[in-house]
Amino acid sequence: MTDQFIKIILNITALCSMLAGLFGMLFCFPFLWSTKMEALVSAGFPFIAGSILFGSGLLTRGIIIRNKC
Numbered sequence: 001m002t003d004q005f006i007k008i009i010l011n012i013t014a015l016c017s018m019l020a021g022l023f024g025m026l027f028c029f030p031f032l033w034s035t036k037m038e039a040l041v042s043a044g045f046p047f048i049a050g051s052i053l054f055g056s057g058l059l060t061r062g063i064i065i066r067n068k069c
Helices: 003-033 037-068
Strands: none
Touching: 003 037
């Protein structure tokens, strides 16, 4: 495997991670406006997990792009 192939695989994986995180955050967003504590807690944890997934994908893409220059 060449370096270019590994960068393509990492880029695709980072994009998939960002899409999964975005989907998780958007799916849980309406439940964060609830007045029930159970709904807030059950929507808060996936929202945080989605933001971590999105952030890690964004950082990975930034590192890959920085190394191309």
